[in-house]
Amino acid sequence: MREGAQVTQDAADHRYEVFHTDCPARDVVDHVTSRWGVWVLISLRNSDLRFYELRDSIQGVSEKMLAQTLRALVKDGLVRREVEPTTPPQVTYGLTEFGQDVGEPLTDLFDRITQRLPSRDPR
Template identity: 45%
Template sequence: MSTRRLPSTHVDDPTLEADVFARNCTSRPVLQNVASRWGTLALVALREGPYRFSALRRRVDGVSERMLSQTLQGLERDGLVHREVHETIPPRVEYTLTDLGAEVADHLEALIKVLELNMPRIQQAQADYHRE
């Protein structure tokens, strides 16, 4: 989407098309949440089905509790993740993808697969780069 943007005073105008390359475009923070290391991994993990917080944290190895919590809050705010609190004792919270989140996660998983399948080429390129 390459529509020109009006000055920053008009960034909330819903008639403007999103242009992630524009400095004040509201899509940039969303892209940042999705494309962050933990955002990408959380979204792709949630493709597997609903996860409780602790199980998702185990699945996304290496993420801190605080960082996963912040990541999920951002993804929920952006409409990509749904948080459901089950009224049990103790309360149980599950995270699932919204329809939009599932669509985004599909594309992220495709990217991950391309990278994983090409790791030998990537490692060779890295080795060549460091030799120069």
């Protein structure tokens, strides 16, 4: 077996060696599970959002970190970026089919956690 990022079992079934540091799948997992990656995917689960709408939906994220996270998720093919040629340009972000597939279990996890937590004291 050749050492590297990808091990091919046969032409129709590609497996990635995610424990190898040079595996491209590992980078995608790192981006998805980053501090802000999860929140971006969950925030975009129901609708496309513009940058500032997305920033406002994720309390605590800086514009710099949101921009970096979005760049990584767009590059990975999880998020699509649509630019309308207006002045100033309007940029909208949404999930790709791949992003929806990856985001679904994250949404399930989020829903399970919020449903199981004890009720908050509304002081």
